[in-house]
Amino acid sequence: MNNQLLTAAQMRVLEQACIASGQATGLELMERAGQGAVDAILQEWPELAAAPGRALVLCGPGNNGGDGFVLARVLVGKGWDAEVFLYGDAAKLPPDARMNYERWMETGPVVPLPEGGLPMPNGATLVVDALFGTGLGRPLSAIGKTLRDLCDCVDGGRGLPLSQRLPHFPPVAAIDLPSGLCSDSGRVIGAADGTTANGGRALSAAADLTLSFHGLKTGHLLADGPRHCGKVRVVDIGLGESPATDLVRIARPGRALLGKRTGHKYEHGHALILTGGMGRTGAARLSARAALRVGSGLVTCAAPGGAMMECATQLTAVMLRRCDDAAALTAILCDERVNALCLGPGMGVSERTAELLDVAMATKRKIVLDADALSVLAARDDPFAKLHENCVLTPHGGEFGRLFPDIAGRLAAPAKTGPAYSKVEATRDAARRAGCTVLFKGPDTVIADERGRALINAAFYDRAVPWLATAGSGDVLAGLITGLLARGLAPLGAASSAAWLHVEAARAFGPGLIAEDLPEILPRVLAALER
16 A cells, blocks of 8 residues: 555645646546445445445535545446435535536435434435545534434444444445544544534544545544544545655555664664663663664663662663763763663653763764653753754653643644644654654654654554553663664654554554563564565
8 A cells, every 4th residue: 555645735736736637537536536435335345235225425515525426326326226415505516526416416316415414214224424525624513413423323333243233323434534524634623612613512423434535644544533434445546646745654664674684783783771770670671672672783771770780680681781870871882882872761850861861962873762851851941952863752742742832732722724733743843843853652653853754653443552552662662763773774764663563563462462572572573574
């Protein structure tokens, strides 16, 4: 699958370029979309292909509605009954949508969308949401009852086979996105206080199946998008790759992740993981184990004197050095073969952590700053003064808010209109301000660097791993990034590859996972990349 993720504007540019080049007309693209959507729906629910039923097709006032008219016509051609509803004025439809409206009118009537919601008692076996797609910019309070009915269908039928869902909870398929979602951010469009203008809640539909043309949009993977979209299928309509240079991409490792096949251990890097005091070394030891498993040739834990015995009883392949203060770290770093550092896991928010942080950053070596190191940074008047392009920051939501309070505030504010401010934009803004790579954690992890390049590593849909929310898993992620940096990967590549490995290791292990399991399952994940 194409790993490009498009915004609504980028998708429009791509479609317009296809039309302008003469590769296809707008009507041809709409026909491909409607036909492809039907094919995808019937592949998803083979029972519907075997026994054509009755479809309710809800069309909106734009080209999304045009796709709906085509879909209805294709279904009827396959023996279905279809009842088509329109929200808006047919006379104001865009030209291509208007043409397909007229073509549908030769087959059957178009009914104004009722204010009272969907007519479910009509025995529908499929509902299609073609109301609003990628270009939505306003709340949908006027059709709130319809949106709630779509949500009720999905919620009522969740987890049930199709035979048990009907007749009360027909499956819902959405064109582009469930209506009410912002295509760029995955957020529900609502007013400033979280309500619509008439006092109702900001609303979005939900779907069992979402059909995205050409490729995934960023909103399918961010914020509320996965929860509302159900399952996403990509429908090819014959567009080429986008020429845009600021594309967001899905995080996927290349074969370079497998590393060199020859050379001694120092050619594979030497990672240094700094620990906290006695009773607080576990997080750093998790990081160290992960760095070793991901291929760093050597890994050393640097611990204060009081924690040396604790570490010594737990470490074997990971080496151990005493590091009480800035002078000790300076001495350790005289060995230039130490090429990547990790500071933060279990170190504590202390003067020692602050001093070690300053020494590490002054070397300009590759550094991962996690956990307590981020808290130390956030407490400074100028948190980013000593950062450089070889740094990787790995904040979760709370840490991100302390480091970038204005950016976090903008992201947390309810979305008044679309396109709404997204987690991708927030991470890009943070990376530019910090002057380094930022990995903003979450099930919708976003990684961006100071140049604006961005990737998403989403743990949703078939990659959902709720068991990854366990103590210590973030320390493992920090170690994976450090190990890949030691091996020579650039910060953006190391952070995005580590995030991918983190999820894949959790998937490979399954429920019951604890953080210690992640490094140990990693060889299986890496071996799969060889195939």
